[in-house]
Amino acid sequence: MTREGAGMPRKPVRGGMLWALVFCLCGVVSLAETGERKPRRQAAAEPPPIESVLLMEAETGAILYAKDIHKQRAPASMVKMMVMLIVMEKVRAGELHLSDIITASAHASKMGGSQIYLREGETFTLEELMKAIAIGSANDxxxxxxxxxxxxxxxxLDLMNERAKALNLRDSHFATVHGLPPSNGGPGDLTSAHDMALLxxxxxxxxEILLWGSIKEDSLRDGKFVLTNTNKLVYHFSGVDGIKTGFHRDAGFNVTATAQRDGWRLIAVVMGAPSSTVRFDEAKRLLAMGFNGFRKVVLARKDAPVGPEIVVSGSTIRKIRAVAQDDLSVVVKKGMEKQLVLDVQVPATLPAPAHRGQEIGEVRVKQHEQTLAKTAAIVPEEIPKVGLMWRLFGRVSR
Known part of the structure; x- marks a missing residue:
C-alpha cells in the first residue's frame, strides 16, 4: 500500500484499462517532445550574427563571397596589418633592416592589452618585435x-593613413597603431572587410609575413617569454599562414585569414563575430567553400606566345607572335572551366620599327561573350627597320 492510499480502501483496476492509460500518457509525452524539438532544430540552423564577411582570390582580387563588405567597423588589432606593411615596404626599400636594434620608450612600456611587457630601455631587433606583432599581437x-x-x-599614423589613401582604402581611417579602443572618447580606428582584404x-x-603568420609558437628573451599565435586557424585549417586577428568589446571578434592550397591563395575576412569560435568557424567555412567550390584557371602566362603569327614589314625579322604582358587567370565555379575562351586581338601585319614591350593588341578571357579578364598583347623583341639597300635587293619580306 502506498503512502497516498494509506488507510483508504483501493478499488480494483482492470488490466486493460491500466494499459490504455499508459499508452495515452506516452502519446501525450511523445507529442509534447516533438513540438519542443522542432523549433530547437530551426534555431540551431540559423547562421550566427556576423556583421560582414568577404572571400577573395588573392592574385586576381576576384570576390567569391561577400556580405556588407563596405560596412565600416572597428578592426581592433587588425590595424597592425598596416603597421606590418609599412615596416616591410621600408625593409624592401633598404630604409630599415630586420637586424636594426629598437629601444623601448617609457610610452611603449605602458601599453595595455596584449603585450610582451616591454621595459623602458629594453632592446630588441626589429625582426623580434615584428614576430611579437604578427604572432602575439603585441601592442607595446x-x-x-x-x-x-x-x-x-x-x-x-600619418604614414598609415597616407598609405591607406594610396591603396584606395576608402572605408579606412587609422587612429591608433595597435587597435585599442579610444580611452578619451575620441574617434577610433575604422575600416571594412573590403579594405582589410585589399591590405x-x-x-x-x-x-616574412607569411612565415611569421604560420608560426604556432615562438619565444623572446632567450625562451623566457612565449609567443602563442592568436590566429588559431594555423592549428585547424591546412594551408593557413596568416594574417591577423582582432578583438575588443565594441569591435567584436575579427580575423583576416589567408591560406594557400594547390598553388592558389584565398583571403577571408570576418568582422563583428559574437565569439572567437564563431569567428574562426566562419573563416574556415569561407576558405573551405572557396577551395572546394571554385577553381583557378590560368589561360596565358606572362611572356608566353598568344594568337596567330604576325607578318612584319620593313625589317629583317619576318614574322612574330605577340606575347601576354601579364599572367591571365580567372576563378570560376568548378565545372565551368570549359566555358572559358581565350580571345586574342592582334593585327595581321606589323610595320617596323617596333619595340620590345610595345602594345599591339589585347588578350581576353571570355565566358558566354562576357569578358572576365584581360591583358595587353605585346611585341616580344626589338624589331629594327632596315634601310633602302635592303629593300632594293629584296632581302626584306614584304
Whole structure:
C-alpha cells in the first residue's frame, strides 16, 4: 500500500484499462517532445550574427563571397596589418633592416592589452618585435616600432593613413597603431572587410609575413617569454599562414585569414563575430567553400606566345607572335572551366620599327561573350627597320 492510499480502501483496476492509460500518457509525452524539438532544430540552423564577411582570390582580387563588405567597423588589432606593411615596404626599400636594434620608450612600456611587457630601455631587433606583432599581437611592440620609424606615434599614423589613401582604402581611417579602443572618447580606428582584404593582398607579397603568420609558437628573451599565435586557424585549417586577428568589446571578434592550397591563395575576412569560435568557424567555412567550390584557371602566362603569327614589314625579322604582358587567370565555379575562351586581338601585319614591350593588341578571357579578364598583347623583341639597300635587293619580306 502506498503512502497516498494509506488507510483508504483501493478499488480494483482492470488490466486493460491500466494499459490504455499508459499508452495515452506516452502519446501525450511523445507529442509534447516533438513540438519542443522542432523549433530547437530551426534555431540551431540559423547562421550566427556576423556583421560582414568577404572571400577573395588573392592574385586576381576576384570576390567569391561577400556580405556588407563596405560596412565600416572597428578592426581592433587588425590595424597592425598596416603597421606590418609599412615596416616591410621600408625593409624592401633598404630604409630599415630586420637586424636594426629598437629601444623601448617609457610610452611603449605602458601599453595595455596584449603585450610582451616591454621595459623602458629594453632592446630588441626589429625582426623580434615584428614576430611579437604578427604572432602575439603585441601592442607595446607596435608603439616601439612606430616611434623608431617616425619619432612619434602621431607621425607614424600619418604614414598609415597616407598609405591607406594610396591603396584606395576608402572605408579606412587609422587612429591608433595597435587597435585599442579610444580611452578619451575620441574617434577610433575604422575600416571594412573590403579594405582589410585589399591590405592583405599587399601584405602577402612579403614572405616574412607569411612565415611569421604560420608560426604556432615562438619565444623572446632567450625562451623566457612565449609567443602563442592568436590566429588559431594555423592549428585547424591546412594551408593557413596568416594574417591577423582582432578583438575588443565594441569591435567584436575579427580575423583576416589567408591560406594557400594547390598553388592558389584565398583571403577571408570576418568582422563583428559574437565569439572567437564563431569567428574562426566562419573563416574556415569561407576558405573551405572557396577551395572546394571554385577553381583557378590560368589561360596565358606572362611572356608566353598568344594568337596567330604576325607578318612584319620593313625589317629583317619576318614574322612574330605577340606575347601576354601579364599572367591571365580567372576563378570560376568548378565545372565551368570549359566555358572559358581565350580571345586574342592582334593585327595581321606589323610595320617596323617596333619595340620590345610595345602594345599591339589585347588578350581576353571570355565566358558566354562576357569578358572576365584581360591583358595587353605585346611585341616580344626589338624589331629594327632596315634601310633602302635592303629593300632594293629584296632581302626584306614584304
Amino acid at each position: 611592440a607596435c608603439v616601439a616600432v612606430a616611434e623608431h620609424i617616425s619619432g612619434t606615434v602621431e607621425g607614424f 592583405a593582398r599587399e601584405l602577402i607579397k612579403y614572405p
